[in-house]
Amino acid sequence: MIAQRVGTTALRRVAGQPKTFFTANLARISATQTRQVATQKLTHDDATNLLAQQRLQRPVSPHLDIYDKKQTWFGGSIWQRFTGSALSGGLYAFGAAYLAAPLLGWHLESASIAAAFGALPFAVKGGLKFALAWPFAFHALNGVRHLVFDLGYGFAKRTVIKTGWYLWGASAVAGSYLAFFL
Amino acid sequence: MASIARSALLKQATTASRMSSFATKPVVNNALRAAAFHTTSRRDLLPPLPQRVDGTINDPAPVPPTSPSHGSYHWTMDRLVAASLIPLTITPFAAGSLNPTLDAVLCATILIHSHTGFQNIIVDYIPKKRTPRARKIFTWGLNAATVVVGLALYEFETTDVGLTEAVKRVWTA
Known part of the structure; x- marks a missing residue:
């Protein structure tokens, strides 16, 4: 039984019987109830350790896969980062290789790359071009979409979702056009 | 019960x-x-590391000093660079003519855009407070890589045919 509740049944019984001696003092009895508070003196180190222990109990962000897949895996925002780092990563890798080419005896001049690329079968050429053109198209189109967001337009939830799906279609069409029809 | x-x-x-x-x-x-009332399993993405209390337990979380050049100015510059890439990318292909200066400007802008993009990724995923050493290594690794690629682009622009023309030649090969 909880300490503060001790005696409440008795008090209630008394309150149910008017004109007894105790009812006059009832207010005073309940007002003087005390609550036991236990305090503890902690050293500086103990207090620090306690706080550190308590911080470990704080809630942590849940795992990504509890969220709706449509938002986490097909959101334009993270694919902007994927496509951007793929394109820029490719540029950085090519740049480093181009600089190291004379030392390693590689031929990365535009003429030799074009010649090597031209010798590939059509399907491989198209596939490689699409692998470059689709991320470029996606990044460019979504980049414009995000710049429009940054100006404060198109932020209604329905608009964001709708333009997100248009983006996939438009980037596929634009990527295919750049890869196969140029 | x-x-x-x-x-x-x-x-x-x-x-x-x-x-x-x-x-x-x-x-x-x-x-x-x-x-005891939780029915789903706990799967923490990033479980907390051992905690360390800086100063006394009553100190508030430190607020970093404000700096527009690392904040709003940087953000605006990022957007301006990104927006300027749209005409810079379209112009040489639409006009059909090649201007070496325009090509150099395109290369420089792409380099800045890539560098700040990679920087954003590092800042987002390698927190300074949690992993200070990895943060430092990646930041300076990126700086070095950008210098190398800048040098490579300079070489490519001055000794080869330039970025736009190279893409055109490979694309139509």
Whole structure:
């Protein structure tokens, strides 16, 4: 039984019987109830350790896969980062290789790359071009979409979702056009 | 009945935990009591590392000094660079003519855009407070890589045919 509740049944019984001696003092009895508070003196180190222990109990962000897949895996925002780092990563890798080419005896001049690329079968050429053109198209189109967001337009939830799906279609069409029809 | 079961669960959880004696005070008890009601498994993406208290326990979380050149000016510059890439990319292909200066400007803008993009990724995923050494290594690694690629683009622009023309030649090969 909880300490503060001790005696409440008795008090209630008394309150149910008017004109007894105790009812006059009832207010005073309940007002003087005390609550036991236990305090503890902690050293500086103990207090620090306690706080550190308590911080470990704080809630942590849940795992990504509890969220709706449509938002986490097909959101334009993270694919902007994927496509951007793929394109820029490719540029950085090519740049480093181009600089190291004379030392390693590689031929990365535009003429030799074009010649090597031209010798590939059509399907491989198209596939490689699409692998470059689709991320470029996606990044460019979504980049414009995000710049429009940054100006404060198109932020209604329905608009964001709708333009997100248009983006996939438009980037596929634009990527295919750049890869196969140029 | 329910309270009996809960207290038994609580006792079990308390003895199983690695808490020191003073940590099994109300805050911890409440967390354990709440944990008994959770039905889904806990899968933490980033479980907290051992905690360290800087200063005294009553110090508030430090607020970094404001700096527009690392904040709003940087953000605006990022957007201006990104926006300027649209005409810079379209112009040489639409006009059909090639201007070496325009090509150099395109290369420089792409380099800045890539550098700040990679920087954003590093800042987002390698927190300074949690992993200060990795943060430093990646930041300076990126700086070095950008210098190397800048040098390579300079070489490519001055000794080869330039970026736009090279893409055109490979694309139509």
